[in-house]
Amino acid sequence: MIKHEGPARGPSARAYLLIMLGEYILASHGAGAWTQTITDGLALLGFEERAARQAIARTAAAGWMASARSGRRVRWQLTPAGREYLTAARERLFAAGPESDWDGDWLMLLLTIPENQRKLRYRSRTALEWAGFGSPGPGVWLSPHPSHAAEARQVLSSLGTGVQAIIMHARLDDPGERHRLVSQAWDVRELDGRYRAFAAHWDAVAPRSPDAAFVQRLHLVYEWRRLLLADPGLPPALLPADWSGELARGLLLDRHARWAPLATTWWETHLNVTQY
Secondary structure, X not given: OOOOOOOOOOOOHHHHHHHHHHHHHHHHOOOOEEHHHHHHHHHHOOOOHHHHHHHHHHHHHOOOEEEEEEOOEEEEEEOHHHXXXXXXXXXXXXXXXXXXXXXXXXXXXXEEOOOOOHHHXXXXXXXXXXXXXXXXXXXXXXXXXXXXXXXXXXXXXXXXXXOEEEEEEEEOOOHHHHHHHHHHHOOHXXXXXXXXXXXXXXXXXXXXXXXXXXXXXXXHHHHHHHHHHHOXXXXXXXXXXXXXXXXXXXXXXXXXXXXXXXXXHHHHHHHXXXXX
């Protein structure tokens, strides 16, 4: 069961801040938000004010937010870079299901990273998994989406010259070998279990107040983002027949839309009455 007693372990204030910005500032057409509105929202999620302000400072330092002072108050706006980042993130979060017309072609990356570059190896793994790649063995990364070659090049470029890579296209026609390769590169059954747990938990959640809807909606998106980080978006031909990912996706979209009015009430109320 997925639990939400509070984000004391694991989730960071910055992760929730970015979700909050995507939910309420990205679509506000320049309205922005006061510092106190943001810290109040993060406080509802269990984050202390110090952690909330650090998250704001780090997001601003990354170039995704900019501040403007109005008397004693500070109002935050998204920068063009922040807007671009959050738009791409939302497209990924709420995209349609996996492609159904896969032609059997694979994108393959062969990576060489020095053994002593542990941080770089971690960064490369995190970036490639977010891009949907799986690894069946050391230095080998796969995606069933050859169209993602440009994204792969961007990821590799962002990692710097410490990573040497060869990008190839490959084909494996034997269905049995395809599924064996998938089982080596991704733990599909474990991911399916996580989707089932997600659906079982959120099917039972029913916030009835603005503050509860605000909190649960952010938790919902945060948990869905965690699932997508682990989900390569495999075509149906490579998934189990009883795959639960689309059931979970449908529930996400339903709850996200259903709780929007109450959650937005909390945000707009605090945006309008905050005095500092």
